[in-house]
Amino acid sequence: MLPESCQPGPIHDDPPGIERARPCSLAVVIPSYNRAEYLRDAIDSVLAQDHPDLSLLVMDGGSTDGSIEILRSYGDRVAWVSEPDEGHADAINKGWERTRSEVIAWLNADDCFASPRAARLACQYLAASPETDIVYGDCHWIDERGDDRGIAYAQPFSLSFAVVTADHCIPQPASFIRRSVVERVGALSLDVFAKDREFWLRAGLHGRIDYWPRHLADQRNDEGISYLGRRVAPAIVEVTRSFYRLQGVPEDLLRLKPRAMSNAHLRAAYYAWAGGRQWDLYLWHLLCALASDARNLPRIRWHFRRYVGESLGIRKPQRPIPA
Template sequence: MDEEFRQRLEQLESRVALLERNQDLIAAGQRRSSLRSLWRRPPMWTFEQYPPRLLNLTAFPRTPAIHPGAPRIAMVTPSYNHAQYLGATIDSIVSQNYPDLYYHVQDGASIDGTLDLLKRRGDSLSWSSEPDKGQSSAINLGFVGAESEIMAYLNSDDVLLPGTLAYVANYFIAHPRVDVVYGHRVFIDREGLEVGRAVLPPHDGKALRYADYIPQETMFWRKRVWDRIGPIDESLHYAMDWDFILRAQAAGFKFARLPRFLACFRIHDAQKTASTYAVGVREMGILRRRILGFEPTQMQIRRAIAPYLAKQLAYHYAYKLGILRY
């Protein structure tokens, strides 16, 4: 082998080694970027986690036997021009066949066919359609005169999973000191296809002061909470559920995260959560200043909820790997 050929071979080997090293660095950077992205957008707030697939209701636990002393549950659905989703919402509640249920749809004078739908379903629920001051106002109107031990509201594009009412009622009976409950959620698209799931760790009152992680569509509370802290704040149009939760926590009511998927949160283009985000940022700032006494920076918020997010990631992957089952 002549000297010139040997030198060229060494140069080639060096370039290959350098290329391999750069590939390793790029891969490591991609992994770190992926981890940073996962940390910035944890699974519980990542709606579209995988391609749409059929929601297999038979894969969830069976409906438990209903306790003979089942408490009366009052549920309200605020609605406005959601005829394309409202039928599924109504069916998901009525099909629970819960023996002592008051269910009311409070519609804001829709003009999209909602009235015809409600007239057809009138035998299975109560309803009214009249102008209101927004979602918070509709929820409060819907609960007027409702007598019950347990309360909840389900928006007109979300759905309950089978057995939810029986499971929640049995839990409240078995845990008389618990006042507010919520559970895991499923994300569905506009067609009702599953696109993600959120498995939550146990309740964390400290993290809740900085960020609302409770899935509203899965939340139920005892009427004594409503009687004590008052109704939904009608001045809020985005963060009214977090406001209600924070007031309940400040009043000393006990929360519990239930080990079960309870409801589905629907993702679609006209969704209020997406279209009024600026309003939400302002309202969440108001609530943080009220509960904390100051307005935290984004860094302070991330640091405060970091332990909870770490637990959520652990629960998420433990569920994906089959270590946790619900």
């Protein structure tokens, strides 16, 4: 069993004075590369915001699918740049560097804000809670037509829980970040595929992250999960390794590194299973989980029975083993 400190964090209510707070200025960056099919929805959701001090910048990676024509159709209502980049994180970082707001965010080109007041409410929260560095709310899955498919996974943030269980529970489209956080801990990493997860842990080590249960954004899931296994599985493990290379990791978390690495491999094994039943990758991460912390065997055994059993049509165990 994990210590009591390794539990999900608190759910935050409205901070005092939020209704009267003047929202912090906000810059939203949309990175895009050949996403013309959904780009207009993302842009329109930002332009529809009632935030009084909001700027939008689209960072296009040199699209050839009609995205440039869409961007030109907005005239001077949308600032945009089209140039080659080194990937998603590079485009976002360059976009943030070009803006000067107190708060920054990014929407992927196939995501959108949930309502016209979403950005204002989040920035009012930060204005009324100056000790908060990042606030995030709920995010819903939407399909290719924009129909709601239910709430995406989110959980109150706790650094120790996120690290030790490899449970990186922050939905990126519903997240709003003080610029001072990036100035303090650095921008998104270009070296990690799961760049948002790595950033949340780095930011959480040096600042406060609040979960505020408000529906702030929608995330499109039109590709399904089949592409995830080979890319996300090793990235989950690398996020945990990267965290333990940082300076200033608390002693209690250092002592729990074997369990954290074991659970990271279990999380990776899940993505290998969910991403097309990639059994070689699944079994590799299961063995790595055992090698990282043999005391995690009950949870590893449960994991094997749960996912292999389901694939073989065998009744799966009912209750998960705590991390």
